[in-house]
Amino acid sequence: MLFFDISDTSIEAIRLSKSFLTGEAVTAFNRSEFKNGPIEEGEIKDKNALKKIVVDLLKNAKPKPMKDRECAFTLPDKRVYTHRFALSQKHDSQTVFSLIKSQAEKLIPQPIEELTYNYLILGQKKEGKEEGEILLAAVPTVIINGYIELFNDLGLEPKLAVPESVAAYSFLSPLIKAGGAVLYLDVGEKITTATLMDQQGVVETFSEPVQTDKLFAQIENLFAFACTQIGGCIKQVILGGGGSLTAKPAEFESKLKVSVISAEEVFKTFKLPIKVNFGDLSKVTFVNVLGLALLSGQEQPLNLIKT
Structure with a gap:
């Protein structure tokens, strides 16, 4: 699986491969920087230019080109609405969704119909009731669709997309x-x-x-x-x-x-085993994309791709 962390000025990418002996491991990587590029404020403005950058990134990866069918990517925090709030009382699973929707309408200065969103319940289920806190993430649908279309045009199938802060947390939590x-x-x-x-x-x-x-x-x-x-x-x-x-x-x-x-x-x-030498590139610049790779192994990540 391929993993991408894309910003206005750079792209980091890694490939996660499976091995019979060691399980999943990072087996290839690359990073590309660009100025006055095809992305502005987290939104793709020039898809063709970005496609060329991604193709070159994958072709020139180290220690060998990166190829795969499935991929995952982060979404820039500057375009994602991320909020965490408490459940004021116990709710069963059937009413949680309506509560989330009403909170989103109050907190997010954009019509809910224009957003793609998902949430996690950070707490425990007791006697069939949900309680704890809600982590809500929402992104304008036009933004995430731009990235999905980009990868589809490249013959890739996006399976996971999360806010970059959620990917960073996955890496930093220890x-x-x-x-x-x-x-x-x-x-x-x-x-x-x-x-x-x-x-x-x-x-x-x-x-x-x-x-x-x-x-x-x-x-x-x-x-x-x-x-x-x-x-x-x-x-x-x-x-x-x-x-x-x-x-x-x-x-x-x-x-x-x-x-x-x-x-x-x-x-x-x-x-997660890393079987590559990053050379002159510091591993710390790959925090988000490595955290994203860890999230791919979770049963319920905060995935903004509708499945």
């Missing part, structure tokens, strides 16, 4: 401890994106990116938001993205007064 919230910073050269997480999953994504050169000044607002709005102050910061390679966790810790670690820590105990 680092998240109980109690309080975790702030994940995907540090770029100019822009940093931020996501609040806890042990159960994604809490909140921030669609407005933070200018990296003003990161420390603006991050204080995120700390305040976590304490006042979600009832759990940030206890830990995880640094990811290409910009994290030059970031100094000790500098972050001295300014933020919380524990700061690199997403690279996950690789010390990462369960």
